[in-house]
Amino acid sequence: MGNVLAFGDTDFSLALWVKTLPGATNEMYPLAKHASGYGGYLVGMNTGGVYGAPGKAWFYDIGAPGQQAFSTTDVNDGQWHQIVCVYRQGGQLGICVDGMPFEDLQQAPMNPVTAARFIVGGLDYGGNVQANFQGWIDDVQVYDHALKPHQVDYLFAHPSYVYFDEILPVTDGLRLWLRADEAVADGDQQPVAIWADRSGQALHVAQSDPAAQPRFIARALDWNPAVRFDGNDFLIRESVAGSSLMSTDAATVYVMARQDGADLYNTVLGWGYGDNRLFVHYTWGGWLIFQHGPPAAVGGGGSWLPPAGWNDAVHLVELKRESGLFSCLIDGADQGDQATVGTPNLAAVQPLLIGSDAYRLNDMTGDVFEILVYDRALSPTERAAVRDYFQERYYGMGGVVGVGSAPHLQPALAVAPNPFNPRTVVSFELSQAGEVAVAVHDVQGRLVRRLAAGAYGAGRHDIVWDGRDERGRAAGAGVYLVRLSAPQGDAVTRVVLIK
Known part of the structure; x- marks a missing residue:
């Protein structure tokens, strides 16, 4: 992408989804804006020598071996994982895999502004691009601020969504x-x-x-x-x-x-x-x-x-x-x-x-x-x-609050863990009591399992899905959609069942 998305010693965040072949051990760089010997930042996986760790994701800006933030979660298991890296002013690096919490926080040297190419799936090494990533990369996002914990969790629970920090339109006075x-x-x-x-x-x-x-x-x-x-x-x-x-x-x-x-x-x-x-x-x-x-x-x-x-x-x-x-x-x-x-x-x-x-x-x-x-x-x-x-x-974007109208409260919906095996918890939050329906569908829209149907009070509710369909059979590995219908609106989120 050329010399874009440069950050100096200022807050920024990186978010992306990755999937490798099961057991992959080669050193890989799903995302990098880094010039060897000059600095920048990169997201690495596995290790090819003194940097990185086998099976782990790591976040690097500049510094010696060991001054990177490492995941504790293995990311080379053949499953989709979301990696979020956060840089805070002063050289603090943080890394999350599949939502919060931070799996590592590391103090590193302050990041210099570096004229390097922004590369997805490789690394600029000595002016030559090493395309060494084997697998799949999706939904790469770069933020010019440090994502907060609830924002990281939101992005993990809502794949392909972007977290907008809405700008206050009136600041005079x-x-x-x-x-x-x-x-x-x-x-x-x-x-x-x-x-x-x-x-x-x-x-x-x-x-x-x-x-x-x-x-x-x-x-x-x-x-x-x-x-x-x-x-x-x-x-x-x-x-x-x-x-x-x-x-x-x-x-x-x-x-x-x-x-x-x-x-x-x-x-x-x-x-x-x-x-x-x-x-x-x-x-x-x-x-x-x-x-x-x-x-x-x-x-x-x-x-x-x-x-x-x-x-x-x-x-x-x-x-x-x-x-x-x-x-x-x-x-x-x-x-x-x-x-x-x-x-x-x-x-x-x-x-x-x-x-x-x-x-x-x-x-x-x-x-x-x-x-x-x-x-x-x-x-x-x-x-x-x-x-x-x-x-x-x-x-959300469901209309504007105007004179004589009450705001339309979209219900909150989340699934964790995600991906999962053998069971996961579907959590939803209602601003008002009423009739609720929660169901799991496949990506073609076909019903897989009804999880809830009836009256629920305001507040948070948790329902377990054991990975089985309406007839009690184990559902196959893959992507499913969890749909919530409530008095204040509908919500849908994606969940991945792994085997």
């Missing part, structure tokens, strides 16, 4: 941007010590007390992570100037969250106290409340009754202050305007909390996916663009 994939944790269900602000203002919130740390949930909604609060957790930044978050008479706030049950007091975001606040109460006494300046009780905020189906479901809340009015949209549906009085003191320096407020009486119980705070009132066109961003990121 953005003062705070918390998205769950920026929460610092050691993996799924692990405590969150820091939640990094993506806005560029560096208003990171943190929690040093392990007993008060929320948890990172890797797959809270269709492969999207969330930060989960249990009613005793919160993240805080002790000193934040009002001018860092807002202006005196205008603001736009977006919150993507889910509260557990019929909890009457849940604060998602809280800055300040007394007569100087920026609060979002997901519920307070049964009301959704937005405060910008004095308390809502004296006109410094708006309050709205949440719609039916509010509890235990994910909602996008859009709040705005403009021209003396507070407005609220829930899942794109207009909840009406309310008059406001008073303005915040921007010179005040007060604590900013996520999952609570300074009074610590209304701690959040539930999941928070994303928070955006703008210091101005976005235009109708800008607000529609931001809603489109949430729609695409969290609900």
Whole structure:
């Protein structure tokens, strides 16, 4: 492909599917952008000398033998495997085979920008291409950022899909941007010590007390992570100037969250106290409340009754202050305007909390996916663009959230292990209860096995497929399609049965 896809000491990722002949031992390079003696990067398999390891995949940029990231999984068994390699700034190499976790993390020299040809199925050695790969290569992807764990798992569970990190379309006036994939944790269900602000203002919130740390949930909604609060957790930044978050008479706030049950007091975001606040109460006494300046009780905020189906479901809340009015949209549906009085003191320096407020009486119980705070009132066109961003990121491409319409929640579907023998687990997650059907088909669309048919509640469900058909016979090795039909939509994923 010529001298393309060059990276220096900056984050990048490689993903590809490979299959070799069973027991292949020759040194192979399914992907390389590397010039011998000058550096670059490559994905290798097996070993031909001092580099690599028999049967393993390995990721190399520059350095001595042993400074590569090696897989622990054998990749020369004649089966399809997905290899994901991640480079992080500073020379850290990571490699995954067939999804997370990282099988090896290795510190290597920093990667230099190298003028080398990008080659699939070989290696540029001394200006000559060595085409030494024997087997099959599919779905080669190169990313200019470090894939996160939930993104790696998504790509493994969705062969031939591309993971798009949706771009926020409106950044003018953005003062705070918390998205769950920026929460610092050691993996799924692990405590969150820091939640990094993506806005560029560096208003990171943190929690040093392990007993008060929320948890990172890797797959809270269709492969999207969330930060989960249990009613005793919160993240805080002790000193934040009002001018860092807002202006005196205008603001736009977006919150993507889910509260557990019929909890009457849940604060998602809280800055300040007394007569100087920026609060979002997901519920307070049964009301959704937005405060910008004095308390809502004296006109410094708006309050709205949440719609039916509010509890235990994910909602996008859009709040705005403009021209003396507070407005609220829930899942794109207009909840009406309310008059406001008073303005915040921007010179005040007060604590900013996520999952609570300074009074610590209304701690959040539930999941928070994303928070955006703008210091101005976005235009109708800008607000529609931001809603489109949430729609695409969290609900797929099944339409745009608009006034009077609720988002269409695509059910999450995954199969693991994949490939498998003799059994695998089909996992699906529903945002609402209803009739569900799960079935396995061959690639011609013929029914192989019905796995589920009936009523299922909201949440995650796991079903085992033992690799047999409707008559109890062992299905043949090959590719199958698992199809899910649910009230909020359909989903399909590929699974490979090996022998």
